[in-house]
Amino acid sequence: MSAAHAHKLPAACVRKLSAALRRQDDIVAAWLFGSAARDAMHAESDVDVGVLVTVKPGLDRHLELMGLVMDAVRRDRVDLVILNDAHVVLRFEAVSGRLLVSRDDGERASFVSLTAREYEDEMAFMTRGYQMNAA
Template sequence: MRPKSPATLLRERLPQLKRLFASDERILAVFLFGSQTDGYATPHSDVDLAVLFARPVSFQDELALHVAVAEILGTERFDLLNLNQASLILRQRAISGRLLYERDPIRVSDFIEQTMLAYIDFVPDLRAFYRDYDASLEEAYGLRPG
């Protein structure tokens, strides 16, 4: 019998994960993002979870959460992203995924709004960066993006 994919394990054990998240008052929200939500997942893909905390947590607290999620899923083929410490690009990507758990809709909505507004302001700079990057690749290696 073939082992179950992380995505299958997540679907089967989502109620247990939601109970875990609800039992930790520091967790405001959890998003599923990455290949599992953008249509590029394969049976070998891991699961990407982004956690929004109500207040700063220690690295040990993050590790404890990782262990608890691994015990429920029965696999370590997943990543946990701390949204409170993530870059703007990763925050935007995570909130564009699927909301799995939400403790406080107002605070989560505020976080999403702040992230989207900052990202919208950042997009012109990001496009300029990619344009310059593509030009430097073409100049150095004769490569054309495409």
């Protein structure tokens, strides 16, 4: 996709999203990631949001949070990822995005640090696997 066709998520939507997520007591931290964080959205892009939560939400709560995100960004195509139990590669992509909310900086920093270490281990494991397959 060319840069001419890429666009940003409007700043007002990002502010509304941050405010809506900040009001949720069960959210420790939240990140915007993917094409929305890279200002590379197109008409078919979804909005990716990763949340670190105090307690894993049930289906109703997950859907409620998705609704908050959809309302804030004025798009139906959203992907809300609960980072607590997501795969390390997805967690790393999310925490490398744009921080929207940090209710507990210490807990967020610990999560990001653990994610970075696990990601490094995962990449080393994958590299060894590729090298063994190439030999």
